[in-house]
Amino acid sequence: MARSAIDLQLKDYRLTTADIIYRLPDHQTLLQSYIWQDYDLAPHYPELHKFLEFWEKNLDGPLYSVTVASREIITAPAWRNCDSLLTLQ
Numbered sequence: 001m002a003r004s005a006i007d008l009q010l011k012d013y014r015l016t017t018a019d020i021i022y023r024l025p026d027h028q029t030l031l032q033s034y035i036w037q038d039y040d041l042a043p044h045y046p047e048l049h050k051f052l053e054f055w056e057k058n059l060d061g062p063l064y065s066v067t068v069a070s071r072e073i074i075t076a077p078a079w080r081n082c083d084s085l086l087t088l089q
Contacts, residue, residue: 008039009074016040018048019067025060032061042070 018036040047
């Protein structure tokens with residue numbers, strides 16, 4: 001069954017982006033970047049961990065670093081206080 005984005009967000013999943021830096025298999029001194037994005041549960045990120053385990057088992061380029069960014073999409077409305085009055089004419 002396909003996961004609906006709204007269903008996942010209601011279950012506290014967040015849009016998660018990982019910048020994965022890895023070494024090229026034939027040239028270990030060169031680094032390459034791969035961007036991974038999916039809905040995941042912060043702070044443990046089980047979906048990202050599954051992907052990284054798959055990477056280490058099946059791909060030749062060894063991981064160098066992983067930087068993760070995550071953001072809630074469904075949140076309470078935010079109000080900002082404005083110090084000036086707006087006058088319509």
